[in-house]
Amino acid sequence: MPIQPYLFFNGRCEEAIEFYKKALDAKVTALMRFSEAPGTPPPDSENKVMHSELKIGDAVLLASDGMGEMWGKPITFKGIELALTAANPKEASRLFAALSDGGTVQMPLAETFFSPSFGSLTDRFGVPWMVVV
Numbered sequence: 001m002p003i004q005p006y007l008f009f010n011g012r013c014e015e016a017i018e019f020y021k022k023a024l025d026a027k028v029t030a031l032m033r034f035s036e037a038p039g040t041p042p043p044d045s046e047n048k049v050m051h052s053e054l055k056i057g058d059a060v061l062l063a064s065d066g067m068g069e070m071w072g073k074p075i076t077f078k079g080i081e082l083a084l085t086a087a088n089p090k091e092a093s094r095l096f097a098a099l100s101d102g103g104t105v106q107m108p109l110a111e112t113f114f115s116p117s118f119g120s121l122t123d124r125f126g127v128p129w130m131v132v133v
Helices: 013-024 089-100
Strands: 006-008 027-033 049-056 059-064 082-085 104-110 118-122 128-132
Touching: 013 027, 013 049, 013 059, 013 089, 089 104, 089 118, 089 128
Parallel strands: 006 059, 082 128
Antiparallel strands: 027 049, 049 059, 104 118, 118 128
């Protein structure tokens, strides 16, 4: 029984999907817009992402724009970091650089007592990541 992170991007989901496609080679396996749901979509939400699934390696990340009342508010992810395991330091460096583009580095990639390469960052969408070999 997998546990899958479900991230809400406050109206920026499509932008986040494109970013993760480039940064992490994410594959979109499902995408549904509010206009595809039965009933009347919330105002100005027809083309917003109601639900999406991204395959990143062997993992699935779920994402949405969330509900309209959230849009435009700062995104906050508290008490959580997504851990991304790289095969080697070269791959870790590539992934770290891609994810940190437009984001904030908390701990640059470096050798630690538990890994040949570990670092943490918050990407441009406010999602916190750990990259580890």
